[in-house]
Amino acid sequence: MLVKHSVISNIGRLSSLSPSSSVLRRQQFLVRTLCGSRFNPLKLIRAMSSTSEADAESILRTITPSLDPKRHKGQAGKIAVIGGCREYTGAPYFAAISALKIGADLSHVFCTKDAAPVIKSYSPELIVHPVLEESYSISEFSEEDKRKVQDKVIGEVDKWMERFDCLVIGPGLGRDPFLLECVSKIMLLAKKSNVPFVVDGDGLFLVTNSVDLVKSYPLAVLTPNVNEYKRLVQKVLNCEVDEQNAEDQLRSLAKQIGGVTILRKGKSDLISNGETVKSVSIYGSPRRCGGQGDILSGSVAVFLSWAQQLKSGPESQKNSSPSENPAILGCIAASGLLRKAAALAFAKHKRSTLTSDIIECLGESLEDISPAS
Numbered sequence: 025m026l027v028k029h030s031v032i033s034n035i036g037r038l039s040s041l042s043p044s045s046s047v048l049r050r051q052q053f054l055v056r057t058l059c060g061s062r063f064n065p066l067k068l069i070r071a072m073s074s075t076s077e078a079d080a081e082s083i084l085r086t087i088t089p090s091l092d093p094k095r096h097k098g099q100a101g102k103i104a105v106i107g108g109c110r111e112y113t114g115a116p117y118f119a120a121i122s123a124l125k126i127g128a129d130l131s132h133v134f135c136t137k138d139a140a141p142v143i144k145s146y147s148p149e150l151i152v153h154p155v156l157e158e159s160y161s162i163s164e165f166s167e168e169d170k171r172k173v174q175d176k177v178i179g180e181v182d183k184w185m186e187r188f189d190c191l192v193i194g195p196g197l198g199r200d201p202f203l204l205e206c207v208s209k210i211m212l213l214a215k216k217s218n219v220p221f222v223v224d225g226d227g228l229f230l231v232t233n234s235v236d237l238v239k240s241y242p243l244a245v246l247t248p249n250v251n252e253y254k255r256l257v258q259k260v261l262n263c264e265v266d267e268q269n270a271e272d273q274l275r276s277l278a279k280q281i282g283g284v285t286i287l288r289k290g291k292s293d294l295i296s297n298g299e300t301v302k303s304v305s306i307y308g309s310p311r312r313c314g315g316q317g318d319i320l321s322g323s324v325a326v327f328l329s330w331a332q333q334l335k336s337g338p339e340s341q342k343n344s345s346p347s348e349n350p351a352i353l354g355c356i357a358a359s360g361l362l363r364k365a366a367a368l369a370f371a372k373h374k375r376s377t378l379t380s381d382i383i384e385c386l387g388e389s390l391e392d393i394s395p396a397s
């Protein structure tokens with residue numbers, strides 16, 4: 025037992041973990057492992073050192089590009105949100121406007137015809153394409169005409185695909201079967217063009233039922249909330265969510281889906297691509313108003329694009345770009361910034377804090393970490 029105690033304290037010194045609640049849970053799990061009959065110090069050391077609280081602020085500083093007058097419109101990011109239907113117009117708006125507020129140059133929304141005028145009315149900054157169709161609008165069509173409509177939808181998105189740095193698929197998409205079939209074809213197009221995509225909201229409903237759509241695509245990021253994560257774990261790992269062993273389960277899930285990046289939202293955000301697991305536990309806000317996940321998905325798209333630019337740009341030759349993969353960096357940066365902005369918005373608005381208030385604080389929060397000049 026003495027040996028076990030010294031192993032624990034040495035691991036404690038070796039690991040640079042900060043005392044977030046997920047880390048505490050993990051330590052409790054490890055102590056249980058230690059006291060159990062199958063004590064394996066090597067396994068324990070590996071487990072202890074594999075999850076760490078990410079330094080989100082330092083990553084934000086590294087990947088946020090400077091505002092160079094030589095750069096032209098588009099270079100700071102062209103994002104497209106695929107979402108917005110009769111029921112939900114707020115979610116795609118939140119994701120698309122957050123991308124602009126962080127610093128992307130252009131933000132598009134591909135939504136249904138009904139949702140488009142509403143989304144346009146929220147902001148003249150967004151480029152809104154009323155191209156998606158739901159079953160009710162084609163219910164009288166023959167199978168052949170339905171095919172034609174589908175081809176037209178895909179064609180409209182395809183015209184733009186190569187120009188986008190990242191897609192956000194799912195905020196306010198709804199679950200209409202015809203619409204989701206079109207969206208699965210849009211995912212195939214994105215993969216063909218090597219365009220990264222973030223899957224959120226109803227996009228995760230689609231992917232959970234057809235995991236092959238994202239399997240082994242390294243440029244896919246999934247951002248499930250509690251419910252969406254539960255459904256994904258049940259479908260892919262065929263078991264229930266294990267809170268006591270959250271990091272290892274997340275790693276297995278990401279690995280099982282072929283190394284996609286998963287950002288599991290919660291009290292602490294946990295991020296894994298099947299290899300490393302990082303956490304972001306910066307204190308955000310106690311308000312749980314709807315739409316904060318939409319800010320997150322739009323933000324991941326921008327930061328992922330910036331991290332990827334850094335990796336492929338001249339900085340990478342100077343060995344000054346971070347070694348971590350751009351999807352992981354994008355998730356850490358987005359989670360850190362959202363939490364900072366939520367804290368700032370809450371300080372100002374308290375109980376009446378809304379998602380729009382948090383969006384208003386994105387710029388100030390990023391400025392605090394990475395000043396424009």
Ligand SMILES: NC(=O)C1=CN([C@@H]2O[C@H](COP(=O)(O)OP(=O)(O)OC[C@H]3O[C@@H](n4cnc5c(N)ncnc54)[C@H](OP(=O)(O)O)[C@@H]3O)[C@@H](O)[C@H]2O)[C@@H](O)CC1
Pocket residue numbers: 111112113114115116194195196197198224225226249250251252314315317318
């Ligand atoms: N303004 C807009 O247009 C917005 C539109 N949105 C869009 O809506 C679509 C559906 O997305 P979603 O998130 O509402 O669906 P889902 O995850 O099934 O949750 C549904 C229910 O699950 C529960 N629940 C949730 N969290 C929980 C927790 N931690 N722990 C326990 N239970 C929890 C809770 O149920 P309740 O407590 O009411 O029983 C909750 O109501 C999607 O397209 C999304 O993008 C949103 O982005 C918001 C802003």
Ligand SMILES: Nc1ncnc2c1ncn2[C@@H]1O[C@H](COP(=O)(O)OP(=O)(O)OP(=O)(O)O)[C@@H](O)[C@H]1O
Pocket residue numbers: 225248249250289290291292293308309312313314315316317318319320359362363
């Ligand atoms: N219990 C919590 N404590 C602190 N922060 C949280 C908590 N739950 C979620 N968050 C933060 O809020 C953000 C949005 O997560 P949430 O679980 O609300 O997503 P969502 O349900 O998809 O939101 P949306 O309403 O946009 O669909 C995450 O980045 C996470 O950091």
Ligand SMILES: [Mg+2]
Pocket residue numbers: 224225249317318
């Ligand atoms: Mg959501």
